[in-house]
Amino acid sequence: MSLIPEIPAAPFVPLYPALGSLNFNQEAYAYGTAMPGVTTRLREIAAACRECALAAREDAMSAEASRMLSAQQADQAMSYRNQAANSATAAAGSASTASTHASNAVGAYTQMQALYLGAKTSNPVKDNQGNALQLGAWYTYVGTDPALKGVWLWWDGTGWNPGIGPVVGTLMPKSGGKFTGYASGPEGATGEQFPQAQEVVPRAVRYYDKSIPMSAAPVGTVCFFESTDGGGMDWPYKTNVTIHGWLVETWDRGGVRSMQEATFTLSGFAATGAKFRRYKHDTGWSAWARELSDLDFRERVVSAYTGVGPGAAKLYYLDPKVGSIHHVIVEYNTHFAAAFRDIGDQVTLRMQFYGGAWPVSFNSDLRFPVGVSMPTYTTGQIVTVTFVWTRAGYIDAFVAGVHTA
Known part of the structure; x- marks a missing residue:
């Protein structure tokens, strides 16, 4: 860029001499000698003006270039502004x-x-x-209980249940592995389910002495109960057999329906070959019932007392469920009635009179043969009558006779 020169001061031009002046010649001479200097100064002023014009032209050209650049930059700035506006909208x-x-x-x-x-x-x-627990909520136990250490527990709506513990100790890989504890399977497994051990593998016989009741025998396990000095509290033949050897098996459904079978396995004893069975409904076991076999066919005898007077006549029920032979000590006036279950039931009644020849009577469905009545008896004697139910509404009586005490 050219520098702008200083413009020289204007030259001093003397006045032109007036015609007829007394000093015309001298003034004309002074005027004439001054003109070269004026001309030189005018030339310097012209040169300076030319330099100023050139500088102005150069500045004008530079300004035009700057204007054009500014216009371009203004266009770019407008584009950037529009982009910024779009970005601002997108950012919002x-x-x-x-x-x-x-x-x-x-x-x-x-x-x-x-x-x-x-x-x-x-x-x-x-x-x-601080709100109520939601169903499915879970947490990781980090307390001191070793059984729950590191276990996830989940809320089922009423309590906390173990979910999953340390993966290595909880999940069995598909390729297999070894359990350090036991694994449980369903009862009555089918298909590809694995069954419980007692359903497929015979278990070793368990041995017990008379201190253990047979009701404590484990379900599904063959047990042997033995004693050389009398039976246990709920063993069959617990009083009249000294040496015992019973093979016992117990079957069960849910702990409320059970059946137990006991077989005397020792040879050479009064009970050899005897087999008994009993049942449990809910909590209590029934009395032992002898099973019939070619080794043992004996009737069950039940002994009872009617009770002494005075007062109303005593009432005694002939119930075949408790025994097929009822030996009843009659101690006062007594009325006998049947508690038979169905046709085919039979009971033999043996009435032993104690303290007097007490009168007895029978319910109307107990029918004696035509023309036959109770025989005459005295104190201490035994009258035997057998009752058989073979037709609806009638239980026939057969008088066997009178025996001494």
């Missing part, structure tokens, strides 16, 4: 979306906090916000 939308996601994240975190409660040393009673 992104900010709104981010705000929505942030709200959703806060809600999800709050919900997660209500479901996973983190590490606890004991079962929590509220969630992490």
Whole structure:
């Protein structure tokens, strides 16, 4: 860029001499001698003006270039402004979306906090916000109980249940592995299910002495009960057999329906070959009932007392469930009635009169033969009558006779 020169001062031009002046010649001479200097100064002024014009032209050309550059930059600035405006609009939308996601994240975190409660040393009673526990909430146990150390527990609505513990000790790989404890299977397994051991593998016989009741025998296991000095509290033949050897098997359904069978297995004894069976409904066992076989066919005898007077006549029921032979000590006036179950039942009644020849009577469905009545008896004697039910509404009586005491 050219520098702008200083413009020289204007030359001093003397006045032109006036005609007829007395000093005309001298003034004309002074004027004439001054003109070269004036001309030189005018030339310097012209040169300076030319330099100024050139500088002005150069500055004008530079200014035009700057103007054009400024116009281009202005166009670019406008484009950048438009882009910035678009970005600002997009940023506003992104900010709104981010705000929505942030709200959703806060809600999800709050919900997660209500479901996973983190590490606890004991079962929590509220969630992490102090609200009631939600179904499915879970936490990791980090307390001192070794059985639960590191176990996940989940809330089923009423209590905490173990979920999963340390993976290595909880999950069996598909390729197989070894259990350090026992594994349970379903009862009555079918198909590819593995059954319980007692359903497929015979178990060793368990041995017990008379201190153990037979009711304590484990279900599904063959047991041997033996004693050399009398039977146990609920053994068959517990009083009139000294040496015992019973093979006992017990079957059960849910602990409320049970059946137990006991077989005397020692040879050379009065009970050899005897087999007894009893049943349990809910809690109590029935009395032992002898099973019929070619080794043992004996009737069950039940002994009873009617009770002494005075007062109304005593009432005694002939019940075949408790025995097929009823030996009854009659101690006062007594009325006999049947408690038979169905046609085919039979009971033999042996009435032994104690303290007097007490009168007896019978219910109307107990029918004696035509023309036959009770025989005459005295104190201490025994009258035997057998009752057989073979037709509806009638139980026939057969008088066997009178025996001395």
